[in-house]
Amino acid sequence: MNQVALITGASRGIGRGIALELAKLGFDLGINFAGNAAAAQQTATDCIAQAKAAGWSIRAETLQADVGLGSDRDNLIGSMRANFGRLHLLVNNAGITSIGRADILEAKEENFDRLMAVNLKGPYFLTQLAARWMIDQAKANPTMRPKIVTISSISSYAVSTNRGDYCMAKAALGMMTKLYAARLADYGINVYEICPGVIASDMTAPVKEKYDKLIGEGLTPIKRWGTPEDVGKAVAAIAQDALPFSTGETINVDGGFQLRRL
Numbered sequence: 001m002n003q004v005a006l007i008t009g010a011s012r013g014i015g016r017g018i019a020l021e022l023a024k025l026g027f028d029l030g031i032n033f034a035g036n037a038a039a040a041q042q043t044a045t046d047c048i049a050q051a052k053a054a055g056w057s058i059r060a061e062t063l064q065a066d067v068g069l070g071s072d073r074d075n076l077i078g079s080m081r082a083n084f085g086r087l088h089l090l091v092n093n094a095g096i097t098s099i100g101r102a103d104i105l106e107a108k109e110e111n112f113d114r115l116m117a118v119n120l121k122g123p124y125f126l127t128q129l130a131a132r133w134m135i136d137q138a139k140a141n142p143t144m145r146p147k148i149v150t151i152s153s154i155s156s157y158a159v160s161t162n163r164g165d166y167c168m169a170k171a172a173l174g175m176m177t178k179l180y181a182a183r184l185a186d187y188g189i190n191v192y193e194i195c196p197g198v199i200a201s202d203m204t205a206p207v208k209e210k211y212d213k214l215i216g217e218g219l220t221p222i223k224r225w226g227t228p229e230d231v232g233k234a235v236a237a238i239a240q241d242a243l244p245f246s247t248g249e250t251i252n253v254d255g256g257f258q259l260r261r262l
């Protein structure tokens with residue numbers, strides 16, 4: 001039987017890139033999306049084709065849920081149970097950028113609340129639901145080593161004063177990773193944070209010119225935009241248990257952005 005992964009926000013961008021890489025490994029996939037059903041269906045179709053080319057037969061189910069809503073998170077995990085009956089990998093990827101990208105002296109409380117619901121409360125409580133299920137599975141089958149990956153950002157430590165809520169949510173995901181890593185280690189469940197740098201997606205499309213210029217000027221030692229595939233490959237390494245003695249770990253997929261240089 002194939003292993004099973006749930007990827008939030010997998011209809012587009014980085015989540016889609018992660019789904020395609022996991023398809024190549026023969027994972028059955030829960031493709032979560034918020035509103036864009038057509039994009040989610042396209043990802044599912046492309047994943048099945050990608051898997052077939054690699055010699056696998058997989059299932060890819062599209063699952064609508066707003067990770068910022070508790071009832072939707074319950075339904076999402078319920079759908080995974082009903083569709084697949086098992087879960088080897090949760091990837092918390094869904095996220096939104098700072099609404100309005102307002103300066104922190106101007107930013108509105110309602111926008112803060114919505115961002116925190118989607119980018120922080122969502123992954124925190126979805127991980128709780130998935131972890132309880134994974135514990136039951138690991139107890140029943142000690143050779144199963146479920147894993148949890150959360151996509152944070154270089155914004156967890158790099159300041160953008162017009163995206164304060166986004167930066168704070170991403171910083172908190174680092175602590176969330178450490179907390180769950182400590183809590184779940186006894187069950188053989190490893191937990192990881194991936195920090196992508198500047199990645200080409202719909203989220204960064206509106207600021208393309210700004211980052212084209214910065215990358216050209218040497219923002220990153222590796223002078224190119226990152227791709228969803230770059231992040232997908234890092235998740236694939238974790239999915240294959242390439243880091244069995246590492247948990248609570250942060251993996252930078254950022255072209256070397258985090259390096260201090262003189």
Ligand code: NAP
Binds near residue numbers: 153198
């Ligand atoms: P994107 O292109 O805007 O795609 C966002 C994805 O998340 C879509 O699949 C969208 O679904 C889904 N989504 C949005 N709100 C959701 C919600 N409330 N519930 C469930 N799904 C939701 O973004 P991206 O660039 O791929 O970013 C993905 C993750 O990587 C985010 O957490 C982001 O913060 C992080 N990240 C991005 C970059 C970057 O440079 N792009 C860098 C570092 C970290 P629909 O298609 O249905 O709208």
